[in-house]
Amino acid sequence: MQHRIVVLGAGYTGAIAAGRLARRLRREDVAITLVNAEPHFVERVRMHQLAAGQDLKPRPFSEMFAGTGVGLRLAKVTGVDVDRRTVAVVDANGAEELAYDTLVYALGSGWNAQGVPGAAEHAYEIAGRPGALRLRERLARLDAGRTVVVVGGGLTGLEAATEIAEARPDLDVALAARGDLGDWLSPKGREHLRKVFGKLGITVHEHTTVTGVEAERVATADGRVIPAAVTVWTTGFAVHPIAKATALKVTDTGQIVVDGTMRSVSHPDVYAVGDAAMVMGPGDKPLRMSCASGTPTAWQAADAIAARLTGGKLPNTPIRYFNQCISLGRKEGLIQYVTADDRAVRAALTGRLAAVYKELVCKGAAWGVANPTLGLPTRRRRVTRERAAAGSAVKAPA
Numbered sequence: 001m002q003h004r005i006v007v008l009g010a011g012y013t014g015a016i017a018a019g020r021l022a023r024r025l026r027r028e029d030v031a032i033t034l035v036n037a038e039p040h041f042v043e044r045v046r047m048h049q050l051a052a053g054q055d056l057k058p059r060p061f062s063e064m065f066a067g068t069g070v071g072l073r074l075a076k077v078t079g080v081d082v083d084r085r086t087v088a089v090v091d092a093n094g095a096e097e098l099a100y101d102t103l104v105y106a107l108g109s110g111w112n113a114q115g116v117p118g119a120a121e122h123a124y125e126i127a128g129r130p131g132a133l134r135l136r137e138r139l140a141r142l143d144a145g146r147t148v149v150v151v152g153g154g155l156t157g158l159e160a161a162t163e164i165a166e167a168r169p170d171l172d173v174a175l176a177a178r179g180d181l182g183d184w185l186s187p188k189g190r191e192h193l194r195k196v197f198g199k200l201g202i203t204v205h206e207h208t209t210v211t212g213v214e215a216e217r218v219a220t221a222d223g224r225v226i227p228a229a230v231t232v233w234t235t236g237f238a239v240h241p242i243a244k245a246t247a248l249k250v251t252d253t254g255q256i257v258v259d260g261t262m263r264s265v266s267h268p269d270v271y272a273v274g275d276a277a278m279v280m281g282p283g284d285k286p287l288r289m290s291c292a293s294g295t296p297t298a299w300q301a302a303d304a305i306a307a308r309l310t311g312g313k314l315p316n317t318p319i320r321y322f323n324q325c326i327s328l329g330r331k332e333g334l335i336q337y338v339t340a341d342d343r344a345v346r347a348a349l350t351g352r353l354a355a356v357y358k359e360l361v362c363k364g365a366a367w368g369v370a371n372p373t374l375g376l377p378t379r380r381r382r383v384t385r386e387r388a389a390a391g392s393a394v395k396a397p398a
């Protein structure tokens with residue numbers, strides 16, 4: 001009997017995990033099913049580019065996974081029953097249940113309105129393709145001189161503000177940040193950021209917490225009102241509620257709590273990767289939601305599953321950060337080097353070279369997904385019946 005591995009979500013981490021599993025395990029021994037709502041891979045790290053009017057290369061999963069041994073199931077996941085080991089899905093033909101022996105949960109995240117009044121109704125978001133396309137359409141209709149306020153001074157906010165300002169120099173683009181602009185960056189990084197924002201004519205509202213959004217303006221905690229024909233909300237991501245509705249141990253925010261092999265601490269037949277997982281990183285700090293740290297979680301999960309099923313050695317590679325790669329439009333960038341636990345060091349790469357570097361990182365990430373089984377050494381040890389049973393039946397210590 002084949003061991004059934006079901007991977008939920010074909011974003012960066014789910015697609016990588018599925019491809020790596022296919023490479024590590026013998027086809028006769030396992031049935032790998034990758035479930036995703038959409039038929040195309042979405043390069044989430046380029047959603048600000050899509051919103052600013054650029055076209056992205058179509059990446060159909062049917063081509064990416066052809067001949068890899070990974071079965072595709074295009075359907076929306078509506079629930080997971082970790083006691084019965086089933087996943088509820090729905091597609092145009094109706095609802096269905098998929099049974100698994102091992103589950104990899106990689107449903108990613110969406111935007112986070114954080115309960116700010118009016119944000120859900122009036123703000124635009126770029127956490128996924130539908131939101132980015134909606135903003136793109138709105139920007140295309142926006143007359144010269146109107147104001148676009150990007151709320152959130154983190155990585156996504158910086159990328160969104162600069163991309164929009166570069167693509168639409170006729171608009172009045174502003175950024176609202178809680179602290180100083182780029183206050184976590186090195187002095188060199190901060191200085192470069194100010195230079196680029198200045199060149200692009202972006203107004204920066206520092207020490208500004210937005211407390212309300214209306215159709216044409218935002219209100220701030222210190223009583224100001226900032227005109228905003230369009231508000232773009234980029235204050236962080238929130239996970240989908242599916243995991244929280246299960247018996248899995250999750251954080252208050254709904255991320256699945258996993259150990260160093262990305263295995264659920266409550267249910268040993270479930271693994272979680274990427275944004276959906278709460279993984280402790282270096283310095284006992286949770287990894288932030290990112291492709292940079294999500295990709296290694298996918299490698300770790302796939303290698304751990306393969307090792308447990310075949311009796312191989314468990315992976316034990318610490319996940320660490322190296323840099324933060326920030327695009328500042330198409331011509332400018334900032335590569336901020338960081339410590340293992342993501343704190344900025346003095347060194348930073350800036351300018352055109354940084355933009356090229358960031359572009360290569362994005363291309364590399366998409367290449368890794370589009371060629372899921374290429375470039376990996378094949379280690380196809382047999383799955384034994386005993387190990388397969390042990391791998392899914394033993395309860396992990398609480």
Ligand SMILES: Cc1cc2nc3c(=O)[nH]c(=O)nc-3n(C[C@H](O)[C@H](O)[C@H](O)COP(=O)(O)OP(=O)(O)OC[C@H]3O[C@@H](n4cnc5c(N)ncnc54)[C@H](O)[C@@H]3O)c2cc1C
Nearest residue numbers: 009011012013037044045076077108274275289290291292
């Ligand atoms: C504008 C922007 C810029 C970014 N830039 C960077 C960057 O420069 N560097 C970096 O490291 N990170 C960046 N990120 C963050 C990065 O994109 C995410 O952390 C990463 O995509 C997480 O990968 P994932 O596989 O966990 O989830 P995702 O990539 O979100 O994939 C989840 C998948 O699950 C599918 N799915 C979701 N719900 C369901 C459902 N119910 N049923 C079926 N399928 C479902 C989705 O369609 C998707 O295919 C950026 C994000 C944004 C929005």
